[in-house]
Amino acid sequence: xxxxxxxxxxxxxxxxxxxxxxxxxxxxxxxxxxxxxxxxxxxxxxxxxxxxxxxxxxxxxxxxxxxxxxxxxxxxxxxxxxxxxxxxxxxxxxxxxxxxxxxxxxxxxxxxxxxxxxxxxxxxxxxxxxxxxxxxxxxxxxxxxxxxxxxxxxxxxxxxxxxxxxxxxxxxxxxxxxxxxxxxxxxxxxxxxxxxxxxxxxxxxxxxxxxxxxxxxxxxxxxxxxxxxxxxxxxxxxxxxxxxxxxxxxxxxxxxxxxxxxxxxxxxxxxxxxxxxxxxxxxxxxxxxxxxxxxxxxxxxxxxxxxxxxxxxxxxxxxxxxxxxxxxxxxxxxxxxxxxxxxxxxxxxxxxxxxxxxxxxxxxxxxxxxxxxxxxxxxxxxxxxxxxxxxxxxxxxxxxxxxxxxxxxxxxxxxxxxxxxxxxxxxxxxxxxxxxxxxxxxxxxxxxxxxxxxxxxxxxxxxxxxxxxxxxxxxxxxxxx
Numbered sequence: 381x382x383x384x385x386x387x388x389x390x391x392x393x394x395x396x397x398x399x400x401x402x403x404x405x406x407x408x409x410x411x412x413x414x415x416x417x418x419x420x421x422x423x424x425x426x427x428x429x430x431x432x433x434x435x436x437x438x439x440x441x442x443x444x445x446x447x448x449x450x451x452x453x454x455x456x457x458x459x460x461x462x463x464x465x466x467x468x469x470x471x472x473x474x475x476x477x478x479x480x481x482x483x484x485x486x487x488x489x490x491x492x493x494x495x496x497x498x499x500x501x502x503x504x505x506x507x508x509x510x511x512x513x514x515x516x517x518x519x520x521x522x523x524x525x526x527x528x529x530x531x532x533x534x535x536x537x538x539x540x541x542x543x544x545x546x547x548x549x550x551x552x553x554x555x556x557x558x559x560x561x562x563x564x565x566x567x568x569x570x571x572x573x574x575x576x577x578x579x580x581x582x583x584x585x586x587x588x589x590x591x592x593x594x595x596x597x598x599x600x601x602x603x604x605x606x607x608x609x610x611x612x613x614x615x616x617x618x619x620x621x622x623x624x625x626x627x628x629x630x631x632x633x634x635x636x637x638x639x640x641x642x643x644x645x646x647x648x649x650x651x652x653x654x655x656x657x658x659x660x661x662x663x664x665x666x667x668x669x670x671x672x673x674x675x676x677x678x679x680x681x682x683x684x685x686x687x688x689x690x691x692x693x694x695x696x697x698x699x700x701x702x703x704x705x706x707x708x709x710x711x712x713x714x715x716x717x718x719x720x721x722x723x724x725x726x727x728x729x730x731x732x733x734x735x736x737x738x739x740x741x742x743x744x745x746x747x748x749x750x751x752x753x754x755x756x757x758x759x760x761x762x763x764x765x766x767x768x769x770x771x772x773x774x775x776x777x778x779x780x781x782x783x784x785x786x787x788x789x790x791x792x793x794x795x796x797x798x799x800x801x802x803x804x805x806x807x808x809x810x811x812x813x814x815x816x817x818x819x820x821x822x823x824x825x826x827x828x829x830x831x832x833x834x835x836x837x838x839x840x841x842x843x844x845x846x847x848x849x850x851x852x853x854x855x856x857x858x859x860x861x
Contacts, residue, residue: 400526401692402685405678408750410757412661418768419657431656434844437558439653440834444643445561448634452553455635459553462546469539476535479528482520482697489513512711515702522697527689534682537675543851544672551668555839557633559832560626566828567623568645573820574616581609581813584796588806601806608810612817650827652775652834657768657841660761666842667760671850673753680746687742690735693727760840767837774830781823788816 432439437449453459494508523529585605591597623645631641664670701719705711728735792812798804 399524400529400685402526402530402688403681405681407674408677408753410664410754413761414660416657416660416761416765416768418765418772431658432838432841432844436838436843437554439655439838440558440650440831441653442561442648445558448557448561448630449554451634452557453550456553456633457635459546459549462542462549466539466542466546469535469542473532473535473539476528476531479521480523480532482518484516484518486514486516488515510706512705512708513702514704514711515700518699520697522695524695525689525692527686530682530685530689534679534686537679537682540850541672541675541679544668544675547668547845547849548672551839551843551845553633554843555835557630558835560629560633562650562828562831562835564623564626564630564643565646565648565650566824566831567619567626569647569824569827570821571616571619571623571645572647573817573824574612574619577612577817577820578609578616581605581612584809584813585609587800596802597806604806604810608813650831652771652830655771655834655837655841657764657837660764663760663764663842664757665847666845668842668845670753670756670760671847673749673756677746677749677753680742680749683742684739684746687735687739690728690738693725696724696726698722698724763840764837767833767840770833771830771837774826774833778823778826778830781819781826785816785819785823788812788819792816 435446435449437445489511490513491511492508493511521528585602585608588597588601588605592599592602627641627643628638630643631638634641658666664674699719699721701717703712703716704718705713705716710716792809792815795804795808795812799806799809
């Protein structure tokens with residue numbers, strides 16, 4: 381009968397445990413254009429197919445770049461940090477989930493006791509006694525208002541956010557490596573151009589020297605040719621500084637000391653790939669940083685529910701059982717058993733506004749994460765628009781620059797021929813040389829900017845990542861909309 385009287389309220393409390401206070405999650409609204417403004421003449425992604433592969437760098441068809449990209453995941457130390465934080469977040473799920481189960485403790489103890497002779501209400505027997513205790517205590521908080529469940533859900537969302545942060549860090553480092561690689565190859569192209577130019581200017585200096593010695597040209601022509609050659613040699617040498625810095629940066633990205641890493645100079649044919657661009661609405665599912673920001677919004681929403689649950693009573697179920705005796709001979713006897721069981725309801729009547737302040741702080745934190753999510757989404761749209769526009773405009777500029785290079789080279793050849801024929805002075809040749817070299821270097825720089833914009837566009841689109849790549853750390857309490 382006594383067991384029935386205990387079990388009824390306990391059962392009723394467990395039935396009430398399905399109640400959860402606090403707001404349900406809804407994805408924050410963001411301004412969503414139907415299409416990107418800059419993609420009117422752009423190649424669209426095939427419906428139902430991912431526009432990019434996880435190994436997006438293979439689009440550039442550069443074996444060395446592909447080999448370097450494969451080493452980022454295993455060698456980069458910043459990724460090791462992100463991986464450790466993700467593992468830590470996974471462990472916190474288990475820590476918070478433990479609150480869904482009873483806690484059982486045991487504390488055996490053996491002691492010798494003697495009461496004070498001056499203790500009030502002096503007993504008749506003051507001889508020392510023994511106390512042998514073997515207690516087992518169990519406690520369990522009934523999750524009436526969903527505080528524990530929301531805490532577990534928040535930890536799951538935090539772990540998934542850490543996984544998205546890891547993916548975002550991986551994509552960022554891979555893009556940085558590709559960016560540095562194309563900068564290095566641009567330096568190689570500049571170096572090759574300047575090497576060829578130094579040879580051409582050396583020949584031009586010899587030409588002016590021969591004309592001077594033959595009395596057909598003044599000494600000033602030799603001085604001008606020498607100045608042009610020395611200036612170009614200095615530019616040729618200066619290119620090596622930037623190349624070395626990019627090579628060192630790549631070494632660090634793949635986790636190697638710069639002293640043990642080298643990329644041989646080469647001038648491969650760089651061609652920006654065709655990059656299909658999805659609709660703006662799909663960007664929310666393809667950017668790992670946006671996914672992380674939304675999961676942080678979900679986590680902040682859980683914190684509101686946790687703060688709200690503090691306004692309601694807490695129900696604890698406790699039980700204690702064990703053996704207690706005066707000596708080791710009667711310690712574990714059946715008459716030495718003891719037990720106690722019963723619920724405990726606790727409610728805070730006055731806390732000087734502490735719970736209200738905590739609830740207001742949780743709501744303010746939620747508003748902040750929503751604003752951050754919206755700002756990040758808008759910035760993502762901007763990054764896509766910027767780089768699509770850059771690729772489109774730079775492609776047109778590259779064609780125009782190619783015409784400028786051809787014209788400058790033709791002009792240089794004409795002025796050189798006229799100088800050899802004694803029609804023009806050497807200043808015309810110097811001017812034509814400078815214009816031709818400037819246009820050639822500009823053409824290389826435009827190609828570099830096109831390659832960089834391709835990498836940045838791929839990064840802005842999220843690479844080949846998709847929200848389905850997030851690890852399924854069991855089902856979230858609130859399913860994604």
